Every structure is written in structure tokens, then in C-alpha cells.
Amino acid sequence: AQSVTQLDSQVPVFEEAPVELRCNYSSSVSVYLFWYVQYPNQGLQLLLKYLSGSTLVKGINGFEAEFNKSQTSFHLRKPSVHISDTAEYFCAVRLGGSNYKLTFGKGTLLTVNP
Amino acid sequence: GAGVSQTPSNKVTEKGKYVELRCDPISGHTALYWYRQSLGQGPEFLIYFQGTGAADDSGLPNDRFFAVRPEGSVSTLKIQRTERGDSAVYLCASSLGGNTDTQYFGPGTRLTVL
Numbered sequence: 001a002q003s004v005t006q007l008d009s010q011v012p013v014f015e016e017a018p019v020e021l022r023c024n025y026s027s028s029v030s031v032y033l034f035w036y037v038q039y040p041n042q043g044l045q046l047l048l049k050y051l052s053g054s055t056l057v058k059g060i061n062g063f064e065a066e067f068n069k070s071q072t073s074f075h076l077r078k079p080s081v082h083i084s085d086t087a088e089y090f091c092a093v094r095l096g097g098s099n100y101k102l103t104f105g106k107g108t109l110l111t112v113n114p
Numbered sequence: 115g116a117g118v119s120q121t122p123s124n125k126v127t128e129k130g131k132y133v134e135l136r137c138d139p140i141s142g143h144t145a146l147y148w149y150r151q152s153l154g155q156g157p158e159f160l161i162y163f164q165g166t167g168a169a170d171d172s173g174l175p176n177d178r179f180f181a182v183r184p185e186g187s188v189s190t191l192k193i194q195r196t197e198r199g200d201s202a203v204y205l206c207a208s209s210l211g212g213n214t215d216t217q218y219f220g221p222g223t224r225l226t227v228l
Contacts, residue, residue: 004156032214043118044157044205044219051214090156100145100209101170102217104156 002027002093006105014113015083021076021108023091033074034092034102035065044090050074061085086112116140118220120206126226127196135191135223139208146189147217148181149205157205163189164211196227 007022025031035047048059055067065076074091088109092102119138127133139146144165149157159173165186174180178196183189193200203224207217 006156036219041221043221044207046216046218049216092156096213100213100215100217101147101159101162101173102149102157103159104149106154106156 002031002095002103004091004093004103004105006089006091006108008108009106010109010111012111012113013081016080018079019077019081019085019110021089021091021110023074023076023105025072025074025091025093027072027093027095030096032094032096033065033067034094035059035063035074035076036090036092036104038088038090038107040087047076047089081110081112083112083114085110118206118208118218120204120220120223122223123221124224124226126228128228129196129198131196131227133193133196133225135193135204135225137189137191137206137208137220139187139189139206140218142210143208143218144186144211145209145215145217146183147207147209148189148191149207151203151205151222153202160191160204193225196225198227201225201227 005024033050036044050057050067058064088107090107091105121136146163148160151157161171163183178194181191203222205222207219209215209217
């Protein structure tokens, strides 16, 4: 079975600083990878996804992630964060094939301070 | 257009009672998913529908949990004899049903069992 590990439960940063949220997965077969964001009192929103092709994936709000198969990682990055990026971020994995269920990590709370 | 909606947004019940949680997916989405998010955790998969049938119900924790989607649109998650450990946010998502389609999440129903 697949699993996802988000190495940091909380990441505090200052506004305009760069940030990296780490995600590692384990699976014996090919996977699809996702990052979702959850703002306070809102539902999950897709930031970006890796399905195939280029390993560098660009998403909304200036975020990007890089798929590294050898390290089984899919870290999320942003070069300069804003106060409005304060939210919980979830990494998720899905197996290839016909079962579309997502397996999520425990989440990383990103707090951007002025 | 309208997103995934869930009702009620909050539900407080007493231990042992029966509850129903409703999900209205995005129009035209054939796939529907239920997840459960406990405090401090990522969402955990419960059940997945393709059309009217449950394609995968392996995430349902026990036989007190049941979900239906009789007409291939609205879905209801039913919990019998609720226990305090059932307290969580129940999330619904829908997608077009293709292999690479994005899952769109609703705002969730917060269930509290006293």
C-alpha cells in the first residue's frame, strides 16, 4: 500500500522569504502526486499535480513542485511567500490504474509572519 | 459554476444516535468520494463511487458506516450507533471520472458526537 510522509508539521516563515514543504511517498508502483491547500474554514483546493512528463510542475499562486523518483519525493516550493499563503498544505498520492482514491499526508501548517 | 456542496455544515449528536450526511457533487461528475479528516490528520479515504455503484468501500471503518448514491448524483453517508470516535470532518469530493481528473472537494461536515 502507498503512504505519504510530510516531514514538517509546522513551518513558520517571514513574508517574502522562500519556502519548501517536504513530502516523501512510498509505493512499489507508479503514482500520481498532488498538493492541496486548505485555508481556514474552507475546503481543500488543488495547488498542482504530477501525472507524467516534466518533473517540474507549476501550480497556482506561484507554487511549484519537483517530482524526484529516485528519492521518492515531491517537495513544494515558493520563492517568495505572502501573508495570504498561511494555510495547511497536504501532499497526496494516487496509484496509477482505475482506483482513484487519494492517500494524504498529515499536513504541514505554513504560517507566514509579517 | 457551483462547487461540491455538503449539508449540514455542522452536526452535533449524542452517542448511539443515527446521522446522515449529504453531498451534492459538481454537475456531470460521475465519480464521488468520501473522506474523513480527524483533528491534526490528513483526510482518510472512506468510499468511492463511479456512477451509482461503490467501486471501492475498503476505507469504511466498520459496518456502522454505509453510503449510497442511488441516482448517480447526490450521495448520503450514513452512520449508525454513533460513537465519540466518529467525531471528525467528513469531506466529499467529485471528479469527472477519468484517470487523471482532479478531485474537487466540498467544505465538509463537522460531526461532533457527545
